[in-house]
Amino acid sequence: QSVLTQPPSVSGAPGQRVTISCTGSSSNIGAGYDVHWYQQLPGTAPKLLIYGNNNRPSGVPDRFSGSKSGSSASLAITGLQAEDEADYYCQSYDSSLSGYVFGTGTKVTVL
Amino acid sequence: EVQLVQSGAEVKKPGESLRISCKGSGYSFTSYWINWVRQMPGKGLEWMGNIDPSDSYTIYSPSFQGHVTISADKSISTAYLQWSSLKASDTAMYYCARRGGSLNNWFDPWGQGTLVTVSS
Numbered sequence: 001q002s003v004l005t006q007p008p009s010v011s012g013a014p015g016q017r018v019t020i021s022c023t024g025s026s027s028n029i030g031a032g033y034d035v036h037w038y039q040q041l042p043g044t045a046p047k048l049l050i051y052g053n054n055n056r057p058s059g060v061p062d063r064f065s066g067s068k069s070g071s072s073a074s075l076a077i078t079g080l081q082a083e084d085e086a087d088y089y090c091q092s093y094d095s096s097l098s099g100y101v102f103g104t105g106t107k108v109t110v111l
Numbered sequence: 112e113v114q115l116v117q118s119g120a121e122v123k124k125p126g127e128s129l130r131i132s133c134k135g136s137g138y139s140f141t142s143y144w145i146n147w148v149r150q151m152p153g154k155g156l157e158w159m160g161n162i163d164p165s166d167s168y169t170i171y172s173p174s175f176q177g178h179v180t181i182s183a184d185k186s187i188s189t190a191y192l193q194w195s196s197l198k199a200s201d202t203a204m205y206y207c208a209r210r211g212g213s214l215n216n217w218f219d220p221w222g223q224g225t226l227v228t229v230s231s
Binding site: 045048104 | 160
């Protein structure tokens with residue numbers, strides 16, 4: 001069961017900016033737990049994209065950025081490229097479940 | 112290079128048992144928790160549970176408690192996910208992923224995934 005809600009899909013033309021929301025509650029994001037983002041290219045394992053709300057691992061382009069406010073978080077992709085077509089998931093810790101939760105996932109399509 | 116390498120794809124019949132593995136290399140295996148994540152066909156990611164390889168302390172998601180067993184053998188830097196009686200609904204891709212020492216930490220890296228198909 002996903003307790004973090006994301007839009008099923010977002011799309012944009014090459015070069016445009018898109019954002020993906022991740023809405024949680026007072027037991028996860030709203031409780032102060034960090035949000036992390038993963039990119040899953042077709043047929044591959046998820047890959048860490050953003051950690052600790054707004055940090056990029058080495059090798060991740062600065063076109064990707066994250067933010068968090070209250071019980072929600074967002075992932076922004078600027079200068080959209082064809083290679084960004086993938087599924088994106090947010091993740092956090094939930095104190096009421098005593099475990100980790102993922103977002104419902106968002107498919108990004110480059111028009 | 113830090114990496115997790117999982118065992119190969121499996122095809123099983125309902126009622127059969129199965130154990131899949133996840134071998135860590137390039138880091139101190141006992142310093143990081145190993146998590147297991149399920150992805151059913153065409154669906155999203157679901158956290159199943161995790162294990163601290165240093166003492167095999169295990170935490171399960173309520174959704175998976177009692178249905179699977181997570182274990183580890185630190186002598187060979189390997190974590191396991193096992194079923195005693197598979198069901199068709201267990202058909203999915205299963206990933207292992209490393210997590211840092213803090214509860215707040217992220218999952219990185221991930222294994223390549225093990226596809227489990229359960230069919231009569």
